[in-house]
Amino acid sequence: MKKFTPFAATVLLYFNTLSLFAQMGEIRGKIIDKDNGKTPLPGVNVYVERAGKQIGTFTDEKGNYVIKPLEPGMYKVQMSMMGYQSVVKENVQVTSDQIAFVDASLTEQTIGLPTLVVTDYEAEKPLLNKEGGLNVISPKELKNTALLREPKALLATFSDVKLAPNGKDLYIRGARPTSTVYFIDGVKSIDGEINIPGSAMSNIKVYTGGIPARYGDVTGGVVAVETKGYFDVLKEYNLSK
CATH class of the missing domain: 2.60.40.1120 (Carboxypeptidase-like, regulatory domain)
Structure with a gap:
């Protein structure tokens, strides 16, 4: 041992x-x-x-x-x-x-x-983005978007991101869909999907270049989703009362 x-x-x-x-x-x-x-x-x-x-x-x-x-x-x-x-x-x-x-x-x-x-x-x-090639969807933008239930369609609003006709696959800067890696609160998604409700998202980051080393060896792009914390949920609850 x-x-x-x-x-x-x-x-x-x-x-x-x-x-x-x-x-x-x-x-x-x-x-x-x-x-x-x-x-x-x-x-x-x-x-x-x-x-x-x-x-x-x-x-x-x-x-x-x-x-x-x-x-x-x-x-x-x-x-x-x-x-x-x-x-x-x-x-x-x-x-x-x-x-x-x-x-x-x-x-x-x-x-x-x-x-x-x-x-x-x-x-x-x-x-100011610390790394280049970073697009961010802020909490305010998530709250006001009509595409909250279709996050991949929302990501396709960026110029470097294209949505395939099947509505599921994303092409980031021309790379294959399988080259795109998804992370939820820093944990890699095994099935390559964003399997959380849109209402639980705090912000979404899309790296199309200059990908940080912490995401590993990625040949395509990275989609990093951060979920809402306790204080965010508490604030929304208080505002809804």
Whole structure:
């Protein structure tokens, strides 16, 4: 019987950590002085909040900040600095393997001036894909699409993806349908199908190039589906009441 050495345990922990970080997203942005145009504000306190948990940082000398790693979900972002009006941006969507840009401009504080709150915030810049050849169907797009029950037809709306006449096979960048690999929450689908209800999906990613190494040796494309987490379902339940 082989012994499970401390070295093997360390290696296993290392790769588990890499897998965890690969599923995380991040928020970054730039904060400037609104009255002085493009003057960056260093030392601004920036923190994000989700489900009562907070994590924060400060802007650097160029007014830039980065907060990572963050679990996918909806966050509230608050920026504050002595002498300036605080700004809160709510409903900032964080998606794994992506960067949500949240920029802001702060106004010098006036006595009695309340905190500025921005609800239903959408990133001021498009989400930036960390790997090339990545198409993403966001939670908002999934919620509003009429093709939720036909996910493959939905994927065929991307220019590099074609749906076969049988309505089942996908051709990604001309590769054979059997070359396309499907993952559900990081687990490879054995039958090459998306066998979960559309209402359970949080987002769908389609890799047509620059496929990350964690998906293995793939000659075609990768379709990665992430399902909704506890907090996503809880939020939908509360909104439906």
